[in-house]
Amino acid sequence: MSLTLISATPSPYARLNRIALLEKHIPFTLHSEIPWHKSETQTPKYNPLEKLPVLIFPDRDPIYDSSLIQEYIVGKYADQGPRLVTGDWEVDMRLRQVQVLGQGVMDAVVLKFFETARGKGKASKEWEERQERKIQGGFRAFEELVKNRPQGGEYLFGDELTIADIAVGCAVGFVKFNGALGEGWEERFPSTARWFAGLDERESFRSTRPVMFDIKPDQVI
Ligand SMILES: N[C@@H](CCC(=O)N[C@@H](CS)C(=O)NCC(=O)O)C(=O)O
Structure with missing residues (x-):
């Protein structure tokens, strides 16, 4: 098909x-x-x-x-x-929750971008700060996930790539691309930055x- x-x-x-x-x-x-x-x-x-x-x-x-x-x-x-999931219903619920988190970070980056694009004096500072807070909250959660991954391995859950790795990788990649966390985000979220750098060299990530x-x-x- x-x-x-x-x-x-x-x-x-x-x-x-x-x-x-x-x-x-x-x-x-x-x-x-x-x-x-x-x-x-x-x-x-x-x-x-x-x-x-x-x-x-x-x-x-x-x-x-x-x-x-x-x-x-x-x-x-x-x-x-x-498979991109584990087949264990409880674990797969967690994978999907992480996917929601990644997409939420993407949403906040987009909302902040369009607010900023209104131009000087037209954007709401409070609204921008609200979105920034969400991006940072998401990254704090990513940092915990990455630190707690099984045996410090390549993936967030288990020993194979899942939808959770994809979602966090795409969210981090988008923040890096858009500059939403400003300079030095790698120092503020070092585990995430290191883990992401490895994942981003994978062919499916590199080519997209x-x-x-x-x-x-x-x-x-
Ligand atoms: N929740 C949607 C969000 C998709 C989304 O916001 N896509 C953007 C492009 S990155 C878009 O098409 N925006 C057009 C619009 O919001 O009208 C999803 O996960 O597919």
């Missing part, structure tokens, strides 16, 4: 799904676009919420929201390793690192 993923080059949400597809060697077509550009975006055709990623099929309804796409990949291709796109103000919906 041919799969197409609507994605954007800087999107940390789409990156979650791209990494899962690559890790499982599932063939797919990557359709990159700028969801804010009214003339070119395909996203609203498939998702009434107008957000990507969206996974499109020739013969079934599209799936949107990165976490549901992740569920689809994990469930549909369960027999194609790596965020790349900025060029938002044209006259094209924005």
